[in-house]
Amino acid sequence: MSSSLADQGRRVRDASRALALATDQQRVGVLLAVADALTHREDELLAINAGEVASYVESGAGRDRLTLTGPRVGAMAHALRDIAAARDPLFETVDASVRPNGLRVERLRVPLGVIGVVYENRPNVTSDVAGLCVRSGNAAFLRGSSSAQRSNQFIVDLWRAALVDAGLPEDGVALVQDPSHDAAVRFMQLTDVLDCLIPRGGPSLIAAMREHARVPFVLDGDGNCHVYVDESADLDQAVAIVANAKTSRPGVCNAAETVLVHRAAASTFLPALARAVPQVELRGDERTVAVLPGTTPASDDDYRREFLDLILAVRVVDSLDEAIAHVARYGTGHSEAIVTRDDAHADAWVRRVDAAAVLVNASTRFVDGGELGLGGEVGISTQKLHARGPMGLRELTCLKWVLRGDGQVR
Numbered sequence: 001m002s003s004s005l006a007d008q009g010r011r012v013r014d015a016s017r018a019l020a021l022a023t024d025q026q027r028v029g030v031l032l033a034v035a036d037a038l039t040h041r042e043d044e045l046l047a048i049n050a051g052e053v054a055s056y057v058e059s060g061a062g063r064d065r066l067t068l069t070g071p072r073v074g075a076m077a078h079a080l081r082d083i084a085a086a087r088d089p090l091f092e093t094v095d096a097s098v099r100p101n102g103l104r105v106e107r108l109r110v111p112l113g114v115i116g117v118v119y120e121n122r123p124n125v126t127s128d129v130a131g132l133c134v135r136s137g138n139a140a141f142l143r144g145s146s147s148a149q150r151s152n153q154f155i156v157d158l159w160r161a162a163l164v165d166a167g168l169p170e171d172g173v174a175l176v177q178d179p180s181h182d183a184a185v186r187f188m189q190l191t192d193v194l195d196c197l198i199p200r201g202g203p204s205l206i207a208a209m210r211e212h213a214r215v216p217f218v219l220d221g222d223g224n225c226h227v228y229v230d231e232s233a234d235l236d237q238a239v240a241i242v243a244n245a246k247t248s249r250p251g252v253c254n255a256a257e258t259v260l261v262h263r264a265a266a267s268t269f270l271p272a273l274a275r276a277v278p279q280v281e282l283r284g285d286e287r288t289v290a291v292l293p294g295t296t297p298a299s300d301d302d303y304r305r306e307f308l309d310l311i312l313a314v315r316v317v318d319s320l321d322e323a324i325a326h327v328a329r330y331g332t333g334h335s336e337a338i339v340t341r342d343d344a345h346a347d348a349w350v351r352r353v354d355a356a357a358v359l360v361n362a363s364t365r366f367v368d369g370g371e372l373g374l375g376g377e378v379g380i381s382t383q384k385l386h387a388r389g390p391m392g393l394r395e396l397t398c399l400k401w402v403l404r405g406d407g408q409v410r
Contacts, residue, residue: 004177004178005176005178005183005186005187005190006190008171008174008176008177009114009141009190009192009193009194010192010193011169011171011174012114012139012141012171012172012174012193013113013114013139013192013193014169014171015139015168015169015170015171015172015174016111016113016114016138016139016172018168018169018172019111019134019137019138019139019168019169019172020090020110020111020113020137020138022137022166022168024088024090026166026167026168027088027134027135027137027166028084028135029162029166030134030159030162030163030165030166030168031080031081031083031084031131031134031135032080032081032084033162033165033166034080034127034130034131034158034159034162035077035078035080035081035084036077037158037161037162038073038076038077038080038127038155038158039073039074039077041158042070042073042074044154045068045073045151045154045155046068046069046070046073048150048151048154049066049067049068049123049148049150049151051150052066052147052148052149052150052151053066053067055147056147060251060308060309061250061251061252061308061309062120062121062147062251064249064251065120065121065122065251066121066122066123066147066148066151068123068124068151072124075124075370076124076127076128079127079128079131079370079375079376080127080131080375080376082370082375082376083131083132083135083375083376083393084131084135085375086135086374086375086393088135089109089135089136089393089394089396089397090109090110090111090136090137090397091108091109091110092108092109093106093107093108094106094107094108094109094399095107101408102405102406102408103403103404103405103408104403104404104405105401105402105403105404106401106402106404107399107400107401107402108399108400108402109394109397109398109399109400110137110397110398110399110400111136111137111138111396111397111398112136112138112195112196112396112397112398113138113139113195113196114138114139114141114193114194114195114196115129115133115138115139115140115141115194115195115196115197115198115378115396116141116142116143116187116188116190116193116194116196116197116198116215117129117140117141117142117143117197117198117199117200117378117379118143118184118187118188118197118198118199118200118201118205118209119142119143119144119145119199119200119201120144120145120147120200120201120202120205121144121145121147121148122144122148122200123144123148123151123152123155125144125200126142126144126151126152126155126156126175127155127159128369128376128377128378129142129378130142130155130156130159130173131375131376132375132376132377132378132391132392132393132396133172133173133378133396134159134163134172134173135393136393136394136396136397137397138195138396139171139172139173139174140159140172140173140174141174141176141187141190141193141194142156142173142174142175142176143175143176143179143183143184143187144175144176144179145179146179146180149179152175153175156173156174156175159172159173160172160173160174184208185208185212188208188209188212188213188214188215188217189212189213189214189215190215191214191215194215195215195216196215196216196217196218196396197209197213197215197216197217197218198217198218198220198378198379198391199217199219199220199379200220200378200379202222203222206219206221206222218379218381218383218386218387218391219381219382219383220253220378220379220380220381220382221332221333221334221381221382221383222253222306222332222334222382223252223253223254223255223257223306223332223334223335223380224257224258224304224305224306224330224331224332224334225245225253225254225255225256225257225258225331225332225334225335225336225337225364226256226257226258226259226260226323226326226327226330226331226336226337227241227242227245227256227258227259227260227337227338227339227364228259228260228261228262228317228320228323228327228336228337228338228339228349229242229259229260229261229262229265229269229339230262230265230320230323230338230339230340230341230342230345231262231263231264231265232340232341232342232345233262233265233269233339233340233341234339234341235265235268235269235272236272237339237361238265238269238339239269239272239273239276240276241337241339241361241362241363242256242259242273242277242312242339243273243276243277244363244365245337245363245364245365246259246277246280246310246312247277247279247280247310248363248365249365250307250308250309250310251308251309252308252365253306253334253380254334254335254364254365254366254367254368254380255308255364255365256312256337256363256364257305257306257307257312257313258303258312258313258314258315258326258330259273259312259313259314259315260314260315260316260317260323260326260327261314261315261316261317262316262317262318262319262320262323263287263316263317263318266287266288266291266316267291270284270288270291270292270314271291271292274292277312279310280310280311280312281296281310281311281312282295282296282312282314283295283296283297283298283299283302283311283312283313283314284296284297284298284313284314284315284316285297285298285314285315285316287315287316288314288315288316291316295314298313298314298315303315303326303330304330306332320345320348320349323338324348324349324352324353327353327355328353328354331353331354331355332382333354333355333356333382333383334355334356334357334367334380334382335355335356335357335358335359335364335367335380336349336353336355336357336358336359336364337358337359337360337362337363337364338358338359338360338361339361340360340361346360346361356380356381356382356388356389357380357389357390367380367389367390368380368390369390369391369392372390372392374390374392374393375392375393376392377390377391377392378391378395378396379391381395386398
């Protein structure tokens with residue numbers, strides 16, 4: 001193990017203990033200070049980021065995720081203010097009881113400790129994760145990608161300065177200086193440092209996490225998200241929902257990748273959808289092609305893919321049951337939506353679809369920490385332990401049992 005990485009990890013671990021004991025006022029003050037710094041120094045950050053974007057050789061989702069704009073920096077600052085305004089999650093009593101022998105038992109929320117995050121591009125993640133970690137009394141140990149190293153470092157430096165100003169150790173937020181693959185593997189194996197590891201990236205990062213991680217991790221997995229247009233759907237509403245879910249930001253995990261449409265609605269809905277999203281390449285089954293001649297025939301792989309692009313797989317189904325079976329076969333457990341006016345079908349979708357989030361008559365793009373009132377998120381967990389769905393402040397805590405007695409012995 002690199003001695004520099006190990007030494008940095010020990011400093012982050014020490015800082016986590018101080019953050020766990022910091023007052024709510026201190027933690028809130030740090031977030032507000034960074035929010036102000038992002039606003040006042042936006043031009044500096046955008047200039048640094050523009051240089052990295054200019055050097056980035058790929059196009060598509062990767063470039064979009066790397067790119068910061070004035071509105072995106074403003075959103076970062078706004079998210080920090082929202083997180084600062086949230087209720088302090090620490091030492092909240094989750095439940096309490098009194099045993100027959102008079103022993104008082106309660107469970108309290110406490111920090112996890114050190115949260116490690118490995119992510120690709122996305123300099124906004126640097127600020128969002130640091131904000132959620134500091135607010136919940138955790139240290140943030142971040143390993144970004146080489147393409148965003150300078151942007152990430154600028155943001156981390158704002159955090160470190162704000163921590164010092166609040167009387168807290170600067171290593172409460174730290175960035176791994178070596179962005180190489182080998183350093184990422186060593187990072188995933190910091191068993192004496194990391195309490196929880198979260199990946200934010202594509203299939204190759206997830207595969208590396210599964211292979212190399214030696215600490216508990218929460219998978220922010222693929223988002224092969226579906227929208228099912230039921231036979232009873234308001235079709236104008238369905239077109240608007242699918243268009244938003246696919247095109248508002250196609251390179252993110254809560255964008256729709258497949259639309260399923262009941263055969264009774266297909267002849268009306270599909271032409272209306274094609275007119276609404278002419279920029280989107282549709283790839284459909286035989287019945288879709290019959291309604292929309294010239295549509296690219298879909299392969300089985302198309303139904304499995306997270307395109308992260310202006311491409312949408314389409315399938316016509318005969319029933320709600322067939323739509324649910326398709327989601328069970330191809331979905332990744334992220335976000336699944338139904339558009340319907342049939343309450344029984346909506347309830348069946350909610351009960352039977354196995355995903356971190358299910359939606360009724362709404363775009364999959366709402367499955368986001370900010371949209372759901374969490375202020376921000378460190379990721380959207382597609383696994384079931386210890387958190388599922390958007391991970392906000394409470395998901396960055398664990399429970400401590402507290403027993404209070406007056407001399408009871410067993």
